[in-house]
Amino acid sequence: YEARYRERTAESERAYERLKEDVPAGVASTYRAWDPYPFVVDRAEGVHLHDVDGNAYVDFDMNNGAGMVGHAHPAVTEAAADQLSDGTLYTHPHELLGEAAAELKKRWSMVDKVRFTNSGTESTMHAIRVARAYSGRDKLLKIEGAYHGVHDYALISKSTPAGQVGHPKRPNKVVESDGVPDEIAETVEVAPFNDLDAVEEILEEHVNEIGALIVEPVVLAKGVTQPYDGFLQGLRELCDEYGVVYIFDEVKTGVKIAPGGAAEYYDVDPDLVTMAKGIGGNFPVGAFGGREEVMSVIEDHTAHYGTYNGNPLVARVVKTVLQDVLTEDAYHHVNDLGERLVAGYEDIMADAGITGHVENVNSQGIVSFTDRRIENYRDFLDHVDVEFHENFWFGMLNQGVVPHPHDASQQWTISVQHEKRHIDEHLEAFKEIAPRLAE
Numbered sequence: 394y395e396a397r398y399r400e401r402t403a404e405s406e407r408a409y410e411r412l413k414e415d416v417p418a419g420v421a422s423t424y425r426a427w428d429p430y431p432f433v434v435d436r437a438e439g440v441h442l443h444d445v446d447g448n449a450y451v452d453f454d455m456n457n458g459a460g461m462v463g464h465a466h467p468a469v470t471e472a473a474a475d476q477l478s479d480g481t482l483y484t485h486p487h488e489l490l491g492e493a494a495a496e497l498k499k500r501w502s503m504v505d506k507v508r509f510t511n512s513g514t515e516s517t518m519h520a521i522r523v524a525r526a527y528s529g530r531d532k533l534l535k536i537e538g539a540y541h542g543v544h545d546y547a548l549i550s551k552s553t554p555a556g557q558v559g560h561p562k563r564p565n566k567v568v569e570s571d572g573v574p575d576e577i578a579e580t581v582e583v584a585p586f587n588d589l590d591a592v593e594e595i596l597e598e599h600v601n602e603i604g605a606l607i608v609e610p611v612v613l614a615k616g617v618t619q620p621y622d623g624f625l626q627g628l629r630e631l632c633d634e635y636g637v638v639y640i641f642d643e644v645k646t647g648v649k650i651a652p653g654g655a656a657e658y659y660d661v662d663p664d665l666v667t668m669a670k671g672i673g674g675n676f677p678v679g680a681f682g683g684r685e686e687v688m689s690v691i692e693d694h695t696a697h698y699g700t701y702n703g704n705p706l707v708a709r710v711v712k713t714v715l716q717d718v719l720t721e722d723a724y725h726h727v728n729d730l731g732e733r734l735v736a737g738y739e740d741i742m743a744d745a746g747i748t749g750h751v752e753n754v755n756s757q758g759i760v761s762f763t764d765r766r767i768e769n770y771r772d773f774l775d776h777v778d779v780e781f782h783e784n785f786w787f788g789m790l791n792q793g794v795v796p797h798p799h800d801a802s803q804q805w806t807i808s809v810q811h812e813k814r815h816i817d818e819h820l821e822a823f824k825e826i827a828p829r830l831a832e
């Protein structure tokens with residue numbers, strides 16, 4: 394399938410070679426560089442990506458999950474265009490800021506106060522700082538295999554190589570980038586997902602040291618790894634018992650798996666929530682918010698500044714996305730399509746004799762070539778057939794479908810602009826390649 398991909402994307406290869414002359418790895422975010430070369434995008438509209446070779450793709454990557462509204466959504470485009478002539482940046486207070494924050498508060502009932510940022514990375518960085526300031530403790534507990542952005546404290550044990558993982562209940566702390574001081578790892582502890590006993594042991598061992606726990610409530614950095622019943626609730630109780638600030642990183646789940654994200658879907662109240670992606674309708678915006686008492690440290694001596702924070706352009710967009718685009722009807726529409734895609738994958742794999750598992754939470758889903766449900770990072774590492782997935786990836790691209798962001802750890806996003814026919818095109822593409830894949 395890769396050879397066919399090369400044939401279809403010769404112009405992309407040339408354009409990518411030119412990009413590499415000016416930009417490291419030819420991309421603006423290193424994740425976007427993959428072998429042999431990524432196709433180069435010319436434009437996007439609705440649910441389609443068009444590459445410089447003239448190929449059209451039905452897109453289920455949707456900007457690494459940021460595109461819950463689809464590409465160039467008319468209401469979002471209109472709101473942004475309307476704001477352009479009134480100014481895109483005021484470094485003074487303005488009322489759109491409160492209006493956008495109010496929309497987020499409607500969706501997360503535990504959120505009393507909101508601060509805007511410009512990305513998911515900034516949101517988790519500031520939420521962690523606020524949690525440390527509030528608790529007066531320096532240590533952060535995170536989950537092995539989870540992703541929280543690209544600042545130093547988040548680059549620990551996100552995709553640890555198999556040879557370095559350590560004991561499953563006490564994962565090694567592995568710094569995942571050169572340039573991150575080893576001392577950073579001294580301030581982070583790592584626990585496995587879906588194992589309350591292991592979390593409790595670590596909290597006990599570092600009692601009065603760990604002040605913050607950050608989780609992806611569904612680990613979307615590794616497929617669609619769902620919490621077992623009671624896990625997130627159990628973490629809530631442990632955080633209360635050990636005086637730890639509980640942070641939900643809802644950058645990927647927020648406003649996507651339910652209007653109020655994972656907090657609503659699993660009915661658990663964290664102390665702080667981080668957001669980005671879905672709230673911004675493809676504009677660069679993030680936010681973090683939470684209980685009044687915790688957020689109030691920002692009014693005291695905990696730094697949160699930023700020239701572009703909560704600018705009127707993105708505030709206007711957030712307000713529009715949450716008020717007018719991600720409506721109750723939109724969620725019904727997207728969730729129904731999600732079910733259709735899951736059922737279709739299951740049928741086709743059964744017919745073709747492919748071993749795989751489909752997992753989804755409403756708009757977010759994945760087909761993994763594995764014989765089991767993935768429950769934590771070790772399952773992902775040991776039991777997902779990544780090579781098979783690579784063939785699947787190129788096979789789907791050749792059929793004009795981008796099934797998800799590149800690689801076996803990433804899930805599809807169904808946007809409000811997808812229709813039944815796009816789900817059927819996705820499934821037709823898989824049906825077409827399934828017999829050869831099965832061989």
Ligand code: PMP
Nearest residue numbers: 512513514540541542644645669
């Ligand atoms: N947290 C989570 C859960 C994410 O999925 C991501 C991005 N994939 C981030 C944080 C970082 O967001 P950004 O890319 O906007 O910095």
